[in-house]
Amino acid sequence: MEREVMLTGIGGQSVQLAAQILARASLLEGRHAMFLGTYGGTMRGGNTDSTVIIGDAPIVSPPIVSSTWSAMVMHHQFWQPLREKLRPDSIVVVNSTLFENSFATADSATDSTAPEDVPRIFEVPATQIATDLGNALGASLVLLGAFASLTRLVGLDALLQAMRDSIPSYRRQHVGANETALERGFESLPPNGAPAWPTAGVAQ
Amino acid sequence: MxxxxxxxxxxxxxxxxxxxxxxxxxxxxxxxxxxxxxxxxxxxxxxxxxxxxxxxxxxxxxxxxxxxxxxxxxxxxxxxxxxxxxxxxxxxxxxxxxxxxxxxxxxxxxxxxxxxxxxxxxxxxxxxxxxxxxxxxxxxxxxxxxxxxxxxxxxxxxxxxxxxxxxxxxxxxxxxxxVAKDWAVDGSLGGSGRSRNINPIGMQKGSKSIDPESFWKRLQVKxxxxxxxEARFESESTEDAELLVVAFGSVARFVRHVVRELRSEGRKVGYARPISLWPFPAEALAAAARGTQRVAVLEQNAGQMIDDVRLSVLGSVPVVGIGGISSDSAGFGMGPLLDTRVIRGRIESALENLEVST
CATH class of the missing domain: 3.40.50.970 (Thiamin diphosphate (ThDP)-binding fold, Pyr/PP domains)
Structure with a gap:
């Protein structure tokens, strides 16, 4: 089984870091993972997207997917291409502090008889939570923690370790604040509300 | 692990x-x-x-x-x-x-x-x-x-x-x-008895002239x-395939995914991939193409590997190109063809053309 997670945001929101941490955490739990980041340029405010694929066996999916099991949306500016790849039952965790757009997919917007075909939206005020923690740049980790709690795609311990493994030596001063961001995010959505795997728990 | x-x-x-x-x-x-x-x-x-x-x-x-x-x-x-x-x-x-x-x-x-x-x-x-x-x-x-x-x-x-x-x-x-390489130069100078000569014209140390013909013939033998x-090759679902799709490199990952999807729906399509582009796995590809009605080459260019595919099957089965030039705005080759929906459409069209023409 393979699970796709697409992330979108604007440059500077640590979208690529969140994707990397998610992939690395999956490896720590014994699963296989692949991710591909795409961005218009190394700059704040530009488009930045990432696709993470996690599976029980070596990943066979191409790194560019045509539809996704789930999404993490940090900002609405460049989210349209991702929105078109949502399936009717996709799980979408949204940074509600900044997101200003409609969640409806193209199908559900034109077909009022199928209101259930709206992806399952979970709102988390990630930027507000991070700002209250004094670490506004940690918003993507708040959202990642919330996503992990909801889906149990990966556990909190693996996320924390993967974050420590992903922070370069010259950014070590942020490790503590990032731990808090992941933990607070993990508390902000109901545990296992939308399970990723048939049985809860980690891979053998 | x-x-x-x-x-x-x-x-x-x-x-x-x-x-x-x-x-x-x-x-x-x-x-x-x-x-x-x-x-x-x-x-x-x-x-x-x-x-x-x-x-x-x-x-x-x-x-x-x-x-x-x-x-x-x-x-x-x-x-x-x-x-x-x-x-x-x-x-x-x-x-x-x-x-x-x-x-x-x-x-x-x-x-x-x-x-x-x-x-x-x-x-x-x-x-x-x-x-x-x-x-x-x-x-x-x-x-x-x-x-x-x-x-x-x-x-x-x-x-x-x-x-x-x-x-x-x-x-x-x-x-x-x-591994010791008995041909490598080690800094020894001429006259020391230990110097070696590495050159692209077949010049042998101690000989007074070069002999390009025998040198080039020896390279040809190698x-x-x-x-x-040294040919390397991968294939799937070729046994009863009516259409064989050939692709290489990253693009093959999309093609393999789509062929598996179509197979699970009962479509008679196979997949083949040269892992080595030279030597081209001509014999393995010809064997995979045997019994098919058509070979479709999906490459992200105007049609280059298709030459080698044609040289492999030697006219035994028609070969068509279903890929094409595809790039992003920066020219890095990240074009719209890298999409399983697009590739599925190309392969489905090739399957439908097969039904029309047979």
Missing amino acids: TRTLMEGSEAIATAAVAAGCRFFAGYPMTPFTEVLENFGKRLPAVGGVCINAESEIEAIGMTWGALATGARAATGSTGQGLALMQESLSEITRAELPLVVFHMARGQGDYYQATRGGGHGDYRHIVYAPIDVREAVELTELAFDRADHWRNPVQIYGDYLLAHTSEGVEFTADPFVP HDQIEAS
């Missing part, structure tokens, strides 16, 4: 250093730049040398020198940079030096360049086109081994997706044990042996 998350470029450099590569020179160009950067991070730590040369021509010249000393050495670039290196590539092949080239192409438009080359004279080099990061690690290890075995260059043909996709990889190859023994 620990899998480490690595971007393709990092995995390639790590595998190369583990395989004993101790010299790398290159000039940055997307999507090859990170390969160069990763060699730069890794080589000094093991006593090796990585040089950001002032041009691709200088980079391959430096690597040529390192190879002559018997070191495992490599260079690389995009197709654009490799265009500049063609003279040296052909000369290094005739000098029988085990060069490894990491070609991170901007798409698949450099198939002819990789398999035919633009240098002078009769020369060939092995070309491997990995489908993903894990296979790139294996083929990198193999490339250094085969280069030494044949004393012949080997190219890894990757692209933007291979260089920039991260996967959990393992490095399981046995530790590299340096290239025939490589062609007969």
Whole structure:
């Protein structure tokens, strides 16, 4: 089984870091993972997207997917291409502090008889939570923690370790604040509300 | 068993250093730049040398020198940079030096360049086109081994997706044990009795003249042996396939995914992939195509590998191209063809045309 997670945001929101941490955490739990980041340029405010694929066996999916099991949306500016790849039952965790757009997919917007075909939206005020923690740049980790709690795609311990493994030596001063961001995010959505795997728990 | 998350470029450099590569020179160009950067991070730590040369021509010249000393050495670039290196590539092949080239192409438009080359004279080099990061690690290890075995260059043909996709990889190859190379130059001067001569014109030390004909014929024998023994190939679902789809490299990953999807829906479609572009796995491909009604080649260019596919099946089955030029606005080859929905549409059309024409 393979699970796709697409992330979108604007440059500077640590979208690529969140994707990397998610992939690395999956490896720590014994699963296989692949991710591909795409961005218009190394700059704040530009488009930045990432696709993470996690599976029980070596990943066979191409790194560019045509539809996704789930999404993490940090900002609405460049989210349209991702929105078109949502399936009717996709799980979408949204940074509600900044997101200003409609969640409806193209199908559900034109077909009022199928209101259930709206992806399952979970709102988390990630930027507000991070700002209250004094670490506004940690918003993507708040959202990642919330996503992990909801889906149990990966556990909190693996996320924390993967974050420590992903922070370069010259950014070590942020490790503590990032731990808090992941933990607070993990508390902000109901545990296992939308399970990723048939049985809860980690891979053998 | 620990899998480490690595971007393709990092995995390639790590595998190369583990395989004993101790010299790398290159000039940055997307999507090859990170390969160069990763060699730069890794080589000094093991006593090796990585040089950001002032041009691709200088980079391959430096690597040529390192190879002559018997070191495992490599260079690389995009197709654009490799265009500049063609003279040296052909000369290094005739000098029988085990060069490894990491070609991170901007798409698949450099198939002819990789398999035919633009240098002078009769020369060939092995070309491997990995489908993903894990296979790139294996083929990198193999490339250094085969280069030494044949004393012949080997190219890894990757692209933007291979260089920039991260996967959990393992490095399981046995530790590299340096092999004595009795042909390598060691600094001994002429008259010492220990000097050696490495050159691309077949000049033998001690002889008064060169003998190009017998030298080139000997190289031809070697290239025939490589062609007969080094082809690599993968296929699926070919037994009762009516349509066989052929693809290579990163694009094959999309094609394989779509063929599996169509198979699960009962469509009689098969998949074939040359892992080595030279030698081209002609016999294996011809066997896979036997019994099909049509072969469709899906490559991300105007139609290059299709020549080799046609030469493999020799008219026994019609061959059509269903790929095409596809790029992003920067020209990096990240075009709209890299989409399983688009590829599914192309393959479904080929299946429908089959039904119409039969």
